[in-house]
Amino acid sequence: MAGAYKTPGVYIVEKNAFPNSVVEVATAVPAFVGYTRIADNKGTSLHRKPWRITSLTEFINYFGGAPDDKFTIVPKKDGDTPGDFKIGSDEYFLQRENDKPDTFRYYLYHSMQLFFQNGGGACYIVSVGTFSATGAEKPALQDGIDLLRKEQEPTMVVVPDAMSLSEGDCIALQQYSLMHCGSQMKNRFAILDVHDGYRERTDPAGDPVVAFRGDLGTNFLNFSAAYYPWLNTSIVQTTDTGFGNFVDLKAVKDLLLQAAGPNAPADFQQILAQVGDPDRDRTLKTYLSDDELHKILFSVSPVYANILLAIKRKLNLLPPAAAMAGVYTMVDNARGVWKAPANVSLASVISPAVNITHDEQEDLNVTTAGKSINAIRTFIGEGTLVWGARTLDGNSLDWRYINVRRTMIMIEESLRLATKAYVFEPNVSGTWVTIKGMADNFLTSVWKRGGLAGASAEDAFNVSVGLGATMTPEDILEGILRVTILVALSRPAEFIEITFQQQMQKS
Structure with missing residues (x-):
């Protein structure tokens, strides 16, 4: 620099002592897509605009309150399933207005209540329309998912109103969610519900789990998890019901x-x-x-x-994905994204809609098709617990567990964003050493907090970069800088075996 000095004097030169650091990206920012009562921010429309909120109060301010769920009372006929309530010896059904099927409702508002009750925090809302007599429509919900492609922060995708669609449309929308997460973005995770997941697997109308597995396909399964059954919640209170719930x-x-x-x-x-x-x-x-x-x-x-009690029970039957988004958030904040979001109790949940036994869960958790579905079960003295931690790609040793997939997403996104600062930098040893040091420091921090397995940092990860190690001279001529990172991710102890054996008496 001496050649640049023209006038005698004292010149100060500051040099950076430390390399750039990697900022860990947020891991628990779900995006909810669905229908709302309004979509307004002080006169500015929020329709089809992803909007960040941090509380249920903000949701109500921007998107309004609960939908108008109206019912007609219909007497039970011989041969019908048990009614919703009894008057004396007579049974009656609560039928949706306009003879719509029982699933014809908007789930987003009550799902948001369940999300925040279970530890939810910052999230994005995509309102694809307001409440109407036509109900939810697949094209609108699919467009809502597309709108998330321009947002960098969301890490999960939840579409509660998909449960209002027909089974075929619901599966098609869920397949689109998987493609969005696993092919288009590759940095977010889809939480799926089982259509009609409030029904028993022995229901005469068909096994909802078999239908879900058979129709979902095999693409991008490691970017999603599914939960069964639905939940009997306490979100809707008796005071929330009244004359407005009746058609006539x-x-x-x-x-x-x-x-x-x-x-x-x-x-x-x-x-x-x-x-x-x-x-x-x-x-x-x-x-x-x-x-x-x-x-x-x-x-x-x-x-x-x-x-009114029967109406409250019907409205409190909710799909579990929103509650699980809250659980993911709570576990990430308390333990880290590398902790499996399982063996955690659910708040504002009375019971699962279907009581699953130990033997019945075997087919849910491990199946030849590999599509593992996580059970939500009730245990005496413990309440309702999440009793599964697998992605839908249950046959993959790499991506079998939810926390492994989500931890890898976090590491990949954090390092990707940090190394953007070195695009167009000279592809020389100085840049390689800087990037290697930056990655080493970040992964050491993750290892110290329990995110990587190994007795030492050398056992937990390895970062390689350089000519002859990860690059050839031709790579450098083509402007390619390759970095290879090996990580040993921690996996949950899903099966704990304790062996007992008798020994001879010694005294």
């Missing part, structure tokens, strides 16, 4: 009168007379608002309370 209040009034019989008290009949009557005289002393009528009926009519 007059039919409800008639049913309550029928249940009360001809000797019903006069004041009870007077209350019922106002139910469903929009033209009732507000000037009368006996006038009650809909909210007051609902509270009185809930207090004095066991039949009305039982109907």
Whole structure:
């Protein structure tokens, strides 16, 4: 530099003492795709725009509250499955409005509640539309997944409203999610639900697990995990139900009168007379608002309370993917992405929709097709636990476990972003040494925190770069700098065997 000096004096030269460091990327930022009540940020539309939030309060502010789930009460006929509730010896079903199938509902709002209850944090919401009578549509949800291609931060993809689609459309959308994660982005993980996963595997309508495995295909399975069964939650409270959950209040009034019989008290009949009557005289002393009528009926009519309890149970049946996204977040924050997200209890969950035994789980966890499905089971004294840690690629020794796949994604993304600073730098030994030192420091940090297996750092990883080691002279002439990294990832102790044997008496 002396040749650049023109005037006598003192010149200060600062030199960097330390190499660039690798910043560990976030591992638990799910992106949820679905339908919302609104999509607005102070007058600016958020429709089809990925939006980052950190709490349920923010979700409600930007995307509104719960959907309007309305039901018609239908008497059970001979030969039908058990009804949703009973009045005396008679059974009744709660049927969706417009004769829609039972799965016709929007799951995103209640799934977000379940996500935050189970440790969820920062996430992205893609609203593909508002609530309507047509229900969820595959093209809109698929477009919502496409919108995530421009976002760098999300690391998981969850589509709760896929469960509202027909089985064929749901599988097609899940296949698209796998392609998005494993082919297009390669830096995120799909959490899948089993369509109709609230049904038993022995259900006369068919085994939902067999249908899921048979239709999903074999592409990019190591970038996803699936969970069975659905969950009976406590997300929806009794106070969240009311007159708004009925298509025809007059039919409800008639049913309550029928249940009360001809000797019903006069004041009870007077209350019922106002139910469903929009033209009732507000000037009368006996006038009650809909909210007051609902509270009185809930207090004095066991039949009305039982109907609302049945509605609450139906609304609380939710697919588990959103809860698992919350569990991934909680485990990542507490232990690290290298800890398997299993043997963890689920919050706001009463029970799995299907009780799975030890023997029944064998086919879920290990199958000749390799499509492992993680069971959610209930244990006495422990509650509802996640009892599986496998990706859908269960036959692969490389990518069998969720934490192995997600840890590798984290390491790859962290080093990829850090080495972008050296694109177009001279392809010489100085650059190679800098990159090797940067990778060594980062992987040592991961190893010290338990993310890599080995008694020493040398056993846990190895970084190679240089002419003759990873590159040929032709590579350098073509502008290619190759770095080879070997890592020993920690795997969960899925099966613990304890051997007992009798020994001779010694005294």
